[in-house]
Amino acid sequence: MSKENTDKKMFERYEFRNIHMEEISQAAEIEKICFPPNEACTYKHMEERIKKARELFLVAVDRDTGKIVGFLNGLATNREHLTDDFFEDADVHEADGRNIMLLGLDVLPEYRCQGLARELMRQYLEREKQKGRKRVVLTCLPDKVRMYEKFGFEDHGIGESVWGGEAWYEMSIILNE
Incomplete structure (x- = not known):
């Protein structure tokens, strides 16, 4: 199957958009499924992030069910490291910050290995590049x-x-020089 057909199928199956305020519970529940308790964002922190930086939440919604099946979220800042x-503190968000600190890429287990995480990331990076952001930073475990x-x-x-008692690898991508 060609890349064009794969992309078309992705958009036929999923809607990609910013999160809605009434979807906080869904996002918090997905976070609990995707991350162990010591790493997962709490409902309170998820709510604060969405209220402060809703435009930095990109969700994938299954068109058949109307439910969120994955999302990517972050906060803007002028700081260089995550x-x-x-x-824990959505108040560190600087709406006009030149960098984005990615705080989570969540895809429900039954939707993994289908290119959804890649598509969420591709769209997110392109969107933030168009906004003139300089770089996107994330942390992840070795695997x-x-x-x-x-x-x-x-x-x-x-x-x-050292979030959740773990040693995290810091990674970044340059969007604009």
Whole structure:
């Protein structure tokens, strides 16, 4: 199947858009499914992020069910590195910040291995590039480094974050010089 046909099928099956305020519970539940308790964002923190930076939540909605099946979210900042305060304090969001700190890529298990995470990332990066953002930074565990490298991110080794008691690799991608 050609890339064009794959892309067409992706858009036929899913709607990609910003999150709606009434979808906070859905997002918080997906987060609990996708991350272990020590790493998952709480309902309270999810609500604060959505209220502060709803435009930085890109969701994939299954057109058949009308439910969110995956999302990508972040906060804008002028800071260069992702630290744990981004996970807990939405007030660090600077709407006109030149960088985006990605805080989660969530795809429900039954929707994985179909290119959905790749498409969410592709759209998110393109959207933020068009807004003039400089770079996107994320942290991940060692088993996800290769996946993010395939998305175009550069591995910078172990970063500053110790969120959830883990050692996280910091990765980034340049959108605009």
